[in-house]
Amino acid sequence: MRKVIGALLAVAVLCGSFSAPAAENKEYGLSFPTLANIFFVTLDEAVKGKAKELGVNVYSLEANNEVSRQLSIVEDMITLGYAGLLLVPIETDAVVPAVEKLNAAGIPVVTVDRRISPPEGSTATILAHVGADNVVGGENAAKFIVDRLTKLYGEPKGTVIELYGFVGSGPAIDRSEGFQRVMKQYPKIEVKTQTANFMRVDGMRVMEDFIMSTPQIDAVFGANDEMVMGAIEAMQASGKFDFSKVVTVGFDAIDDALQSIRDGVLTGTIEQFPGKQASLGFEVLHDFVSKGKKPSSSLILIEPQVVHKGNINQLY
Numbered sequence: 001m002r003k004v005i006g007a008l009l010a011v012a013v014l015c016g017s018f019s020a021p022a023a024e025n026k027e028y029g030l031s032f033p034t035l036a037n038i039f040f041v042t043l044d045e046a047v048k049g050k051a052k053e054l055g056v057n058v059y060s061l062e063a064n065n066e067v068s069r070q071l072s073i074v075e076d077m078i079t080l081g082y083a084g085l086l087l088v089p090i091e092t093d094a095v096v097p098a099v100e101k102l103n104a105a106g107i108p109v110v111t112v113d114r115r116i117s118p119p120e121g122s123t124a125t126i127l128a129h130v131g132a133d134n135v136v137g138g139e140n141a142a143k144f145i146v147d148r149l150t151k152l153y154g155e156p157k158g159t160v161i162e163l164y165g166f167v168g169s170g171p172a173i174d175r176s177e178g179f180q181r182v183m184k185q186y187p188k189i190e191v192k193t194q195t196a197n198f199m200r201v202d203g204m205r206v207m208e209d210f211i212m213s214t215p216q217i218d219a220v221f222g223a224n225d226e227m228v229m230g231a232i233e234a235m236q237a238s239g240k241f242d243f244s245k246v247v248t249v250g251f252d253a254i255d256d257a258l259q260s261i262r263d264g265v266l267t268g269t270i271e272q273f274p275g276k277q278a279s280l281g282f283e284v285l286h287d288f289v290s291k292g293k294k295p296s297s298s299l300i301l302i303e304p305q306v307v308h309k310g311n312i313n314q315l316y
Contacts, residue, residue: 028285029077030060031070032088037198037226038254039274040088043112046278047086054286058086065166067094074098077107084108084127084285086278091168092117099124108288112281113274114170127288130281130300132272134171137304138178138223141249141270144306145219146186148247148267157188158218161210163203163231164195165223172198175223175251196227203230211238217246225250225257225269232265253307261312268308271315276302 030047032040044060051058059082063070067090077085078101085102087109089095096118102109103125111129118124146156162179165172176193183191192210196202203222210217211234220235222228228250235243250257253271260266280300287293307315 026056027080027082028056028058028282028289029074029080029082029085030058030087031063031073031077031085032060033063033070033090034065035062036065037224038256039113039224039252042274043088043278046275047282050279050282051286054283056083056286058282063090065090067091070095071098074102078102078105081105082107083289084110086282086285087111089114089116089170090166092170092173093119093168096122096124099126108285110281110285112277117170126298128281128284128295128298128300130277130284131302132171132277132304133301134174134272134304135178135181137251137270137272138175138180139182140178140304140306141175141221141251141268142179142182144268144308145221145247145249146182146189149189149218152218152245152247155188156186158190159214159216160189160191160219160221161207161214161217161231162191162193163206163220163222163227164193165198165227167195167197169198172223179221196222196230198224198226200226200230203227204234205230207231207234208238211235211240217241219247220249222248222250225252225254225266228266228269229256229260232260249306251304258307258312258316261307261309264309268306270304271307272304273302 035041047058061073070090085107096116099109099116100123108127110127113131115129149158150156164176183189194206196206220231228248248267250269253269257266257269284295
């Protein structure tokens with residue numbers, strides 16, 4: 001990897017403080033978890049599109065969901081002296097030492113989608129975080145499910161399966177927090193939670209286990225669309241219960257999910273506008289590097305929206 005990046009760019013390590021960007025440098029880095037998830041493909045494309053619009057170069061590298069690989073990528077980007085880094089952490093705490101090194105090298109950092117979680121005593125500093133309000137997204141998903149169960153049974157009750165995301169990731173933590181916060185208000189709703197790592201195959205596998213152990217399933221919430229789509233495949237294959245009455249909600253609004261809503265299979269998904277997050281995050285980073293302009297807030301959140309058959313044609 002070092003040879004590949006070195007062939008693209010060979011520059012000196014940036015010196016100076018976090019508040020003194022190297023305006024003449026037009027090379028930026030983007031580090032994100034994986035291209036196996038369509039959400040990050042969209043994010044990657046949006047950053048490159050914004051960089052082209054601004055007349056600068058951005059070099060992006062996925063980390064195959066490996067924390068050690070992401071740390072290595074960031075260290076390479078420090079060595080190569082990028083003007084700034086747009087970062088989507090795999091784990092919110094594991095990347096903190098790398099952010100501290102970026103700070104020491106005078107390279108500003110903007111996080112997108114996932115925030116870092118510096119422990120007490122850490123000096124890690126970011127210019128800004130741009131992302132969806134995942135807690136609100138989880139709340140909105142829960143409220144949507146409660147509303148559908150109430151319409152189905154005349155009151156909010158039933159058994160709900162929550163497919164949790166990648167353990168240690170900010171979105172997984174926040175979406176579950178918001179979801180659970182709402183569900184705890186309804187004592188007749190039982191929530192069973194299991195991680196499925198944001199992966200479709202894991203969503204299918206975990207759902208197969210729930211189907212075997214749970215007499216009745218009334219709703220499924222997946223912290224991303226990949227997991228809930230896998231869960232739907234498992235339910236359809238089982239033939240154990242009337243799938244048409246199961247409320248299914250995902251998160252991310254990927255193309256497969258949107259088509260499934262149009263087909264009347266998936267009930268809903270949460271749109272968190274990854275392209276908007278990415279392009280806005282990169283614009284904030286570039287404004288600071290090129291003009292010394294700091295964002296008005298270090299936390300920029302976009303409210304997620306529920307997409308369902310009743311509004312999909314208005315949104316897309």
